[in-house]
Amino acid sequence: MSDTLTPAKGETRIVLRGRKVVGGCAEGEAIVTRDTISGWGGINERDGTVIERRHELRGQSFKDKVLVFPGAKGSSGWSAYFHMARLNGASPRAMIFNKMTTKVALGAVVTHAPAMTELEQDPLQIIETGDWVKVDADNGIVEITKRRR
Amino acid sequence: MRLTDHEKAMLDGQHGAARSRAMDLLVRYGEALGAERLVETNNVAGAFNASTPSIRHIAEQGFDKVFSELNLDSDETVEIPRMAVPTCQLITGIDNDNWEVQGVDAGLADLQKQSERYLGQRGVNLMATCTPYQVGNVPVKGEHCAWMESSAVVYCNSVLGARTNTEGKESTGAAALTERIPYWGYHIKENRRGTHLVEIDIDVDDIMDWGLLGYYLGEIIDDEIPVLTGRYKQPNLIKLKHFGAAAASSGGVEMYHVPDITPEARSIEEAFGGNRVRGTVRYGEAERRAAYDNLNCATDRNIDFVMLGCPHNSIDQVWLIASLLDGRKISANTQLWVHTPRALRDVADRNGYTKMIMDAGGFVMSDTCPAISRHMPKGTKVVATDSAKQAHYLPAITGVSAWFGSVKDCVEAAVSGRWEGGLQ
DSSP, X not given: OOOTTSOOTTOOEEEEEOXXXXXXXXXXXXXXXXXXEEXXXXXXXXXXXXXXXXXXXXXXXXXXXXXXXXXXXXXXXXXXXXXXXXXXXOOOSEEEESSOOHHHHHHHHHHTSOEEEOOSSOHHHHOOTTOEEEEEGGGXXXXXXXXXX | OOOOHHHHHHHTTTTOHHHHHHHHHHHHHHHHHTOSOEEEXXXXXXXXXXXXXXXXXXXTTOHHHHIIIIIHOOSSOXXXXXOSSOEEEOOOSOOTTTHHHHTOOHHHHHHHHHHHXXXXXXXXXXXXXXXXXXXXXXXXXXXXXXXXXXXXXXXHHHTSOOBOOBOOHHHHHHHHHHSEEEOOGGGSXXXXXXXXXXXXXXXXXXXXHHHHHHHHHHXXXXXXXXXXXXXXXXXXXXXXXXXXXXXXXXXXXXXXXXTTTSTTOSSHHHHHTTOOXXXXXXXXXXXXXXXXXXXXXXXXXXXXXXXXXXXXXXXXXXXXXXXXXXXXXXXXXXXXXXXXXXXXXXXXXXXXXXXXXXXXXXXXXXXXXXXHHOOOSTTXXXXXXXXXXXXXXXXXXXXXXXEEOOHHHHHHHHHHSBOOOOOO
């Protein structure tokens, strides 16, 4: 991905603007869910897998991925668990979410990874698991390269 | 974000390194939220104790390191002064007296006690419960708080009319040292109005009813603000404690109104405060059944472990359990743990309730719960509990399967070793 502005032949690229939550720039493969995420009691902080029963991502890990999700729910241990995931090297590379709450704001801050919200289009409609996503939070830009299907 | 001169001085380090790191976190957090300013708080409830295996290697570098990293998000270790405001420790990982029953290793139990000496010296009140409002921290209406613990937050906002968002370990640590928290969300009056009307078509009366209603609502309306109407009976502390805890587990409910009962809603109109009703949720027999079925993931009726007291039991709940167990014996294949705040455990001891429960073969635990500690009796595969919150989290956290029912169903299961509960 040396030049993310020039799509390779046959690739679709989408650019969305949004608001910075945590600064920085990072890119990686997207993992997308339509279910809100619990921190404490919802993720395993040692390997970044979602553990909640009846969750769409149960058993899948967000480690080193760009996590795209509607927002946070559940326990106030949300930030502590994403914080521990970072200390354990299991945190996502970047986060994109829709609904602002104190849980997700603090969790994103202590994850120390670029995070964005209020994208001009619903990221859950545009980004699919496996797409390559660059989150340039400093400039308020998300670049999505659709995975060839 | 706009900072006052005093806040700028704290950020610049004029009030010490710890307050500077605390302000740095609050500014990053406030900007992430989009808050315009901070608000003064004089009531902090957080999680500061070092009591889990994952914190152990951090604690080896000293308790200043634990607080700096986990309560201030500071890579740099700073010397932590006394807390600037009344601050309490919420539920923790280890029962200081019953750690052996829990199966906690001696080193970790000792670590928590060392951690508590460190925190105690800095003015952290070691209430060690998820229900500080049962043991002396009862904020008044309108008071700006910085609380963690989703079940306590929803109680604080809805039942007490005090104002808090769901804070985390790092923001409560920073608030305790600076008397500040972002002025955002539930600190602002306009954001506390109802959004959804809940029409209750069946009788909601006992603890299990309120738990099921909360569990159903959380899943449907996530973190919106429900306003209840219809066939509920007058609730009390215990019922609203269960209701809020359930709604904050299946979803993210931090505030609700029960017109004529909770302090910011004398009527349905006042609950909505001019807000458009964004949605109406009907709650009837089918919805109650759906919540019940979602909570009951077990199939094996042989019960290994009965967990009562999430959120921590009131003294009346302990008395009810003691009465139900009086003169009986718990099955040899089953263990029963009853959880209550340590301050109420003293009352239970004094009243003889603890002895009644222990004579039957159960334990009265304080300071912790199985979901927080990740400790249950060895070999536990099937749990019975009267708590929707615990039935939601224990299977995810520990891999057990769970039955949810009334306290009576749970006590009977402890005695017979078999689950015979069900939805009436």
